[in-house]
Amino acid sequence: MTDPRISPDNTARKDQRNVRIGTRGSPLALVQARQIAASLEVASGGALRGEIVPFTTTGDQLTTERLINSGGKGLFTRELDSALDRGDVDITVHSLKDVPAVLPAGQTFGAFPQREDAREGFLSPHAEKLAELPKGAKVGTASLRRESQTLALRPDVEIVTFRGNVATRMRKLEDGLADATYLAMAGLTRLGMAHLAVPIPMEEMLPSAGQGIIGVVMREDGDAGVREALAGIDHAETRAAATAERAFLAALDGSCRTPIAAHLFDRGTEWELIGEVLALDGRQRWRADGKCRKDASEAQLAALGRDVAADIRTAAGGVLPAFVDEW
Numbered sequence: 505m506t507d508p509r510i511s512p513d514n515t516a517r518k519d520q521r522n523v524r525i526g527t528r529g530s531p532l533a534l535v536q537a538r539q540i541a542a543s544l545e546v547a548s549g550g551a552l553r554g555e556i557v558p559f560t561t562t563g564d565q566l567t568t569e570r571l572i573n574s575g576g577k578g579l580f581t582r583e584l585d586s587a588l589d590r591g592d593v594d595i596t597v598h599s600l601k602d603v604p605a606v607l608p609a610g611q612t613f614g615a616f617p618q619r620e621d622a623r624e625g626f627l628s629p630h631a632e633k634l635a636e637l638p639k640g641a642k643v644g645t646a647s648l649r650r651e652s653q654t655l656a657l658r659p660d661v662e663i664v665t666f667r668g669n670v671a672t673r674m675r676k677l678e679d680g681l682a683d684a685t686y687l688a689m690a691g692l693t694r695l696g697m698a699h700l701a702v703p704i705p706m707e708e709m710l711p712s713a714g715q716g717i718i719g720v721v722m723r724e725d726g727d728a729g730v731r732e733a734l735a736g737i738d739h740a741e742t743r744a745a746a747t748a749e750r751a752f753l754a755a756l757d758g759s760c761r762t763p764i765a766a767h768l769f770d771r772g773t774e775w776e777l778i779g780e781v782l783a784l785d786g787r788q789r790w791r792a793d794g795k796c797r798k799d800a801s802e803a804q805l806a807a808l809g810r811d812v813a814a815d816i817r818t819a820a821g822g823v824l825p826a827f828v829d830e831w
């Protein structure tokens with residue numbers, strides 16, 4: 505039976521407004537953008553209708569070479585940033601860990617929906633975890649954080665550069681190009697493929713700042729209806745984590761480009777931020793942590809991030825390895 509109030513061809517109702525959602529065109533990005541579209545429609549009581557507008561970013565066009573040699577951060581956001589600036593789209597949807605520590609001027613996060621599993625996933629046809637790999641095994645990754653964290657635990661393994669979507673990486677594993685690789689559990693879960701990986705305990709391999717979080721960006725002078733609907737899908741705990749982890753990142757990113765990891769842990773009555781910086785070869789590793797109350801303001805959470813970053817600087821004697829960022 506057809507409900508006469510619902511237009512059968514799914515065209516916009518007269519009282520419905522279109523929200524153009526800019527996103528990358530990758531399978532994961534599209535799943536995330538569709539999820540945001542659906543939640544916005546619900547949060548606005550049907551007044552808004554999400555329209556997905558896919559973009560190919562610079563980062564999507566790069567293949568084998570290390571992204572880091574191609575301009576670092578912002579590779580996956582640049583084209584989306586300018587589309588939002590120009591007003592070609594109303595909002596952009598990103599994996600937060602791919603978003604540079606500082607947003608372009610005039611742009612702001614309208615929503616951080618509830619975080620997905622932030623853990624790293626271990627994928628290997630031969631082993632359940634890194635410790636089980638044979639001596640000298642090849643571990644595929646293009647992330648400098650994962651590379652240095654792996655070498656810190658297993659200095660004997662060989663790191664090989666590994667990129668591509670989930671299917672590509674699985675094929676490379678089958679072809680023996682590497683014995684193991686990592687993918688974020690969040691991405692795998694969103695794609696319905698979490699069964700392919702074994703989650704790694706968070707404190708064994710601290711994830712990237714913002715891992716598992718989707719950031720929805722709007723213009724500061726953006727439409728009030730859109731702003732309100734975004735506020736309706738914002739998740740307070742996730743915003744707290746995004747704020748503390750990104751403040752930590754921003755405080756270290758300013759002067760150095762280094763393998764960095766951070767996560768805000770829920771310790772019942774308190775938040776605990778753990779941050780980590782490593783030398784590329786994994787031989788040096790600095791960790792620091794700090795706590796604050798669960799009812800902390802965004803300013804206090806940002807201060808927590810900066811404090812933990814300052815502790816790491818002190819621990820490292822002010823000499824952090826001069827290198828790269830996460831992507």
Ligand SMILES: NCc1[nH]cc(CCC(=O)O)c1CC(=O)O
Pocket residue numbers: 599600601602686687688689690691714715716717718831
């Ligand atoms: N750097 C690419 C990227 N950006 C976001 C995710 C996964 C989803 C997420 O962490 O939110 C991934 C893939 C990966 O690192 O495994």
